[in-house]
Amino acid sequence: MVDALGNGLHLVLTPGHWADCTQLPALLAALRHPPGAVVADKAYDTNAVLQAIAQRQAQPVIPPKSSRNEPRTYDQNLYADRNKAERFFGRLKEARGFATRYEKTATSFLAAAHLLAALDWLR
Numbered sequence: 001m002v003d004a005l006g007n008g009l010h011l012v013l014t015p016g017h018w019a020d021c022t023q024l025p026a027l028l029a030a031l032r033h034p035p036g037a038v039v040a041d042k043a044y045d046t047n048a049v050l051q052a053i054a055q056r057q058a059q060p061v062i063p064p065k066s067s068r069n070e071p072r073t074y075d076q077n078l079y080a081d082r083n084k085a086e087r088f089f090g091r092l093k094e095a096r097g098f099a100t101r102y103e104k105t106a107t108s109f110l111a112a113a114h115l116l117a118a119l120d121w122l123r
Helices: 020-029 049-055 075-090 106-122
Strands: 035-038 059-061
Touching: 020 049, 035 075, 049 059, 059 075, 075 106
Parallel strands: 035 059
Antiparallel strands: none
């Protein structure tokens, strides 16, 4: 999770076969203050995610999946800011060991991610 400026706020490591959208309710619960909007890609367009965002009284900025019967509207200008999250992970992947997943254990990999995120805050 990143803030509006693209700074890392919270990292969660999941097994490779898990969907990322299952972690969004826990990530939202970890925030001190409710967000004004939650910007995510189409993979997060699930009823559970939308319900979790509504409980936090935030605006979902998630494009609807093509399989959704009733497409929702979303702010396309605000959705353009999603690239800040992509750029954050791109900056983390500048470290070769992180990009190639050199660490053998999940604990070590997450520790490396936290270290790189802290260094990114110092930029």
